[in-house]
Amino acid sequence: MAHRIVLFVILLVSLSEVEPVSFKITNRCRNTIWPGFLSGATSPPLPTTGFRLSRGKSKSVTIPASWSGRLWARTLCSQDPSSGSFSCLTADCGSGKVECSGSGAKL
Secondary structure, eight states: OOOOOOOOEESOOOOOOOSSSSEEEEEEESSSSEEEEOTTTOOOOOOOBBBBBTTTOOEEEEEOOOOOOEEEEEEEEEOOOOOOOEEEEEEEESSSSOOOOSSSOOO
16 A cells, blocks of 8 residues: 655745744645654754644744754554554654654654
8 A cells, every 4th residue: 555645844934044944844644644853963853853743734843043854754653552652654763752762763
């Protein structure tokens, strides 16, 4: 079964060397997605490194101008009722939680 993932990221604030940039992430997929963020080696983690985004919903995330890293959509995610471990069938970040830990992403 093939899954098509579409994630629109809209730049809301002009790119600047001094000011942070705000991205609006909108889920235009048929199902819930869980955006994940991983900071580069020289960038501190963002205030959020993962969250749930229902179909048709949006969330803005502010990123410092000097930040480097990755942003992607995880799909088909669930939490194991007995262990509490969170995982996704596509693009799991490997943390066992909704928030990504900073390493181990399976992109």
